[in-house]
Amino acid sequence: xxxxxxxxxxxxxxxxxxxxxxxxxxxxxxxxxxxxxxxxxxxxxxxxxxxxxxxxxxxxxxxxxxxxxxxxxxxxxxxxxxxxxxxxxxxxxxxxxxxxxxxxxxxxxxxxxxxxxxxxxxxxxxxxxxxxxxxxxxxxxxxxxxxxxxxxxxxxxxxxxxxxxxxxxxxxxxxxxxxxxxxxxxxxxxxxxxxxxxxxxxxxxxxxxxxxxxxxxxxxxxxxxxxxxxxxxxxxxxxxxxxxxxxxxxxxxxxxxxxxxxxxxxxxxxxxxxxxxxxxxxxxxxxxxxxxxxxxxxxxxxxxxxxxxxxxxxxxxxxxxxxxxxxxxxxxxxxxxxxxxxxxxxxxxxxxxxxxxxxxxxxxxxxxxxxxxxxxxxxxxxxxxxxxxxxxx
Numbered sequence: 001x002x003x004x005x006x007x008x009x010x011x012x013x014x015x016x017x018x019x020x021x022x023x024x025x026x027x028x029x030x031x032x033x034x035x036x037x038x039x040x041x042x043x044x045x046x047x048x049x050x051x052x053x054x055x056x057x058x059x060x061x062x063x064x065x066x067x068x069x070x071x072x073x074x075x076x077x078x079x080x081x082x083x084x085x086x087x088x089x090x091x092x093x094x095x096x097x098x099x100x101x102x103x104x105x106x107x108x109x110x111x112x113x114x115x116x117x118x119x120x121x122x123x124x125x126x127x128x129x130x131x132x133x134x135x136x137x138x139x140x141x142x143x144x145x146x147x148x149x150x151x152x153x154x155x156x157x158x159x160x161x162x163x164x165x166x167x168x169x170x171x172x173x174x175x176x177x178x179x180x181x182x183x184x185x186x187x188x189x190x191x192x193x194x195x196x197x198x199x200x201x202x203x204x205x206x207x208x209x210x211x212x213x214x215x216x217x218x219x220x221x222x223x224x225x226x227x228x229x230x231x232x233x234x235x236x237x238x239x240x241x242x243x244x245x246x247x248x249x250x251x252x253x254x255x256x257x258x259x260x261x262x263x264x265x266x267x268x269x270x271x272x273x274x275x276x277x278x279x280x281x282x283x284x285x286x287x288x289x290x291x292x293x294x295x296x297x298x299x300x301x302x303x304x305x306x307x308x309x310x311x312x313x314x315x316x317x318x319x320x321x322x323x324x325x326x327x328x329x330x331x332x333x334x335x336x337x338x339x340x341x342x343x344x345x346x347x348x349x350x351x352x353x354x355x356x357x358x359x360x361x362x363x364x365x366x367x368x369x370x371x372x373x374x375x376x377x378x379x380x381x382x383x384x385x386x387x388x389x390x391x392x393x
Contacts, residue, residue, distance in 0.1 A: 014265065014267050014268060015234065015235055015265050016233060017251070017254075019052070019053055019237055022042060025239070026038075027243065028242050028285075031285040033284045035065070038066050040284075041281060042070045044276070051077060052077055052079070052080050052234075053079055055071075056096070058089040059082075068095075068097075071096065071099060071100040074100075079102065080104035081104075081105060084107070085130050085131055085134035103143065103144075104143075106145075107146070108148040108149075108178075110149075111160060111163060112152075113156075115180075131167050132166040135147060135167045139170065144173050145171055146175075147176065149178070151181065153179045153180070153183050153188075153189065154180075157195065165203055172207065173208070174234060175207060176209075176212050177192060177210065177211055177212070178213075179220075180214060182214035182216030182217050182245070184213070184219065184223050189213070189219075193209060193232050197209050197232075208234055209231060209232050211223070211235050213249045214243065216245055220250070221254060221257070225257055240289070240292065241253070242281070242287055252278065252295050255269050255271050259271065259322070260321075271325050272325065274326050275294075275295055293321075294321065300319060300323040300328050301331045301332075301333045302332055302333065303332075304339075305337060305338050308342030308345070332345055333378075334362075334366060338366070343359035343363060347387060350383065362386050362387075362390070365386055
């Protein structure tokens with residue numbers, strides 16, 4: 001079966017994005033979200049133009065109810081639900097999305113010895129039959145079936161090959177290569193995706209390969225990028241990179257790489273809304289990192305005098321990423337490390353014209369306040385107050 005989903009990708013020649021903030025993201029121990037927050041995030045993901053929203057996991061009855069609610073509020077993207085290779089989970093996912101035309105079920109079966117021994121204790125043949133029969137059953141209800149050999153990176157390649165062939169023959173249209181425990185390094189993950197792509201192509205020209213990377217070694221975004229360069233047609237991401245343990249590939253980081261010149265891949269994501277989306281997820285989960293690329297508080301901020309001097313003249317001098325592409329702007333942050341060029345520019349931004357002498361006095365005031373442990377951060381109101389005091393004197 002050739003779906004519109006795969007045809008659209010070829011016409012646009014881009015990488016599809018499945019966002020799993022609402023599923024894998026919420027599985028982080030500290031990222032539980034209320035149902036109303038999930039619905040708002042789903043609406044935001046639709047505004048971002050994500051291709052697929054993975055809205056929940058069928059094993060949780062609570063998830064099923066909010067998945068139904070999301071399906072009633074969303075129109076454009078595909079909606080996906082994660083399911084174990086059981087009729088119960090597949091039926092529950094269908095029940096959640098049965099009134100929504102663009103539905104996907106995402107079935108997984110553990111394929112590494114360590115995961116199989118810990119959870120299922122089945123033979124290789126039993127695992128393959130389990131996967132194939134689940135996909136066969138799901139094909140009655142779903143236009144698109146995604147299949148994940150869980151812990152792909154630590155699995156025998158022969159097992160992956162047999163399982164991929166079996167599920168493709170039963171109707172799977174997406175094979176997701178999962179670095180479930182964030183173990184892979186970029187080159188080896190890229191090679192694995194390339195090898196699986198060759199196996200998949202022998203079976204079907206329409207089945208795509210996806211990449212789902214965790215961040216336990218800090219390699220999730222790099223591994224995802226290498227997957228794209230080696231033939232992956234879909235990536236699975238979360239906002240802020242939240243997810244199990246150390247998280248997943250960050251949506252905003254992979255989109256930043258898509259815009260990096262020379263461009264090597266494209267997506268349909270509206271990058272200008274990513275900062276707004278990040279703030280929404282942060283409010284819901286309480287999770288944020290001031291130092292995160294793209295959406296972190298300090299990502300486009302400059303405090304050092306040398307940096308400020310250069311940025312005032314040409315923002316590209318210290319910013320390789322364009323802040324405007326992500327709905328943000330560059331900011332000069334005042335402090336003891338600032339130079340007079342930065343202070344003069346900040347004063348102009350606030351509506352004041354000052355010279356080097358006044359700028360130097362402000363730097364001295366800030367330095368003294370830090371040294372005396374009175375204040376360590378200075379916002380625009382603080383600088384405005386100093387300027388007013390100097391102006392009146």
